[in-house]
Amino acid sequence: MFRFWPRRGPTAPTVAADGSVLPGSLPSDALTRGQRVMERCNLLARHSEEADRLTRPYGTPSLRAAQNDVAAWMRSAGMETRQDAIGNLIGSYPGRHSGPPLLLGSHLDTVRDAGRFDGMLGVLVAIAVVEHLHQRNERLPFPVEVVAFADEEGLRFHTAYLGSRFLIGALDSTVLALRDEAGVTLQEAVEVFGGNASALLFPDSVSYSFAGYVECHLEQGPVLEHLQLPVGVVSAIAGQSRIAVAFSGQAGHAGTVPMDLRRDPLGAAAEFVLAVEEAARECEGAVATVGQIAAEPGASNVIPGRVPLTLDVRHQDDVQRHELCRHLETEARAIAGRRAIDLGWRIVEDQPAVACDPALTALLADAVAATGCPVHQLPSGAGHDAVTLSAIAPVAMLFVRCVRGISHHPDESVSLEDTAVAIDALDRFMAGLAQKQMAGPDLQAGGCAEDARAGPE
Ligand SMILES: [Zn+2]
Structure with a gap:
């Protein structure tokens, strides 16, 4: 019989008067797991194309080095890893049943002179969630995959979401001819990065269906800090x-x-x-x-x-x-x-705006409430991979408070306690989704998008 990890009883208020989260109200291991995520964010920040600042564009040695670290962490969390044709890194964790996986993740590329959390936080929190399942030898009813997108920011080729656009089969031939500042085409960059440029434009050979996509990301704005909330549930992407x-x-x-x-x-x-x-x-x-x-x-x-x-x-x-x-x-x-x-x-x-999936978002809100934090829904003013992926599957996003709203800057920062709350919320979200699925035949039973199983054709 599938077992859920024990839920805590009613929790004391989690948010202190100064807005910080009281560690005592989190599960005992949440801070340790949050600490690991913070340390890993620091380790990834070493991989840069520039010596004195973090700049990690698509298809570069620094992105490869970051992927190597992340792949090792995925494997130690019980996942099998692979790289797709454009170079996205994907770790898969089997479920008790086969079927399209629930996709968690974010991106590993950065802007120029970046902070160390934008993108990386979402990948590492996702790994922490799967690691938790693996350590308890738990399988959810559905497979879970963690994706680390190779290009979201578009720094090198000035076109955003290359990784997620490939994933849903939405790239066209004009993309291959794009050139970076050194005159290297995307087609060449893909090959150098170990991808397969000839497969990029053929969705049938690269098609990938997934049941839903959930991304944890720092807020990149000041709203949660203003409200003294560690996390927020994204209602829509503006x-x-x-x-x-x-x-x-x-x-x-x-x-x-x-x-x-x-x-x-x-x-x-x-x-x-x-x-x-x-x-x-x-x-x-x-x-x-x-x-x-x-x-x-x-x-x-x-x-x-x-x-x-x-x-x-x-x-x-x-x-x-x-x-x-x-x-x-x-x-x-x-x-x-x-x-x-x-x-x-x-x-x-x-x-156009992208609405987050009502069913997944409601589950995420329940999960945040279960951590003892007030639930606040807010739109995302910035674009994310969820925009692209929403074309074929339901999406949901969890925001983590970021210090002074600063992002795309080396001062970008999130706190250990907030990261721990995000991990706790996503653990609970996964448990809630599993519970929901046990009441129905598949992920869509909860009212997620009807076409969630559809491929990208
Ligand atoms: Zn980002």
Whole structure:
């Protein structure tokens, strides 16, 4: 008879007044396991392409070295390891029954001058969860696989999610011809990395079906810290609009053109930046950012002739995001009209929001509640592999509080106690899912996506 590890009884409040988690309320071994994850994050941070900072792009010796460490940890956690055609590392832990596995994991590549937790934390927490099963000689009713994606950040080839896009058979031939800064094509990089470039475009030969994907990731924002919560359950991954805006007027001599005869696009842009801030503040759940702006031609004694700027708008509700974008375009046209300025407005990207699977997310929320922590659901403003994988399977995500919301930076940090809570929550999630499956024929019995078993065709 399949046995679950014992559940604790009702727990005392886990979160201290200062927001730290009280170790005494965690299972006795959770801190030890959290400590191991922290140590492993530190060990992986040694593998970098740059001596004085962490930079680990796809297909590099440093990624290979990180994968070698992770593969060894996977094997000692009872998993068999393999590398797929693009170089993702996958560890599999059999279940009591065969069938599509539940996939846990994250990525091992990094941005330039990265922190040591973005991606790695999710892979190592997943290994900790499987290790726990292995040490207790427990098999869940379904197989579990831990994936360490080889490319999520897109640092080398400037295209994100290569690893997960391959996994679902969503790469096309244009990707193979992408070149890095040294002129090396992705096709060449795949071969050098020990992958199989000729298999990348043939989903039938590489197809991989999985029952669901659950990723633990640091929050990369300040919300959980603000709420003094160690972990949060992701409700959706926000949709994103990227818009190229340009205000064009008349360049001129800063000394000779009177103020009332000017058509200065920088003034219009300044008004617009403030309008963006105000509109996003008034639209609950929205964030909008002007991240790049230039005054052309750009000289201290020249009235600008053209001001291009970028607009990034995100919301977990696509309807509200589109509405906000339309409102901002109307504002921009009104500002330009009042100042006799021309407006360029070009939508560069429109990435729909991805809702996390309600059934998996509810189980994850139950698991967080069982750790004794308050459950808080929040959207992810950043993209993750779950966006890609949601095309073929239900996804869920657990966020871990990150110190001061800092990410993609060497100061990126999570606490040992929060990591321990995340491990505890995922243990409980797996037990809950197993229990649910025992009540039904497969992972989908709990109401997960109908097409979860479908391949990528
Ligand atoms: Zn990440």
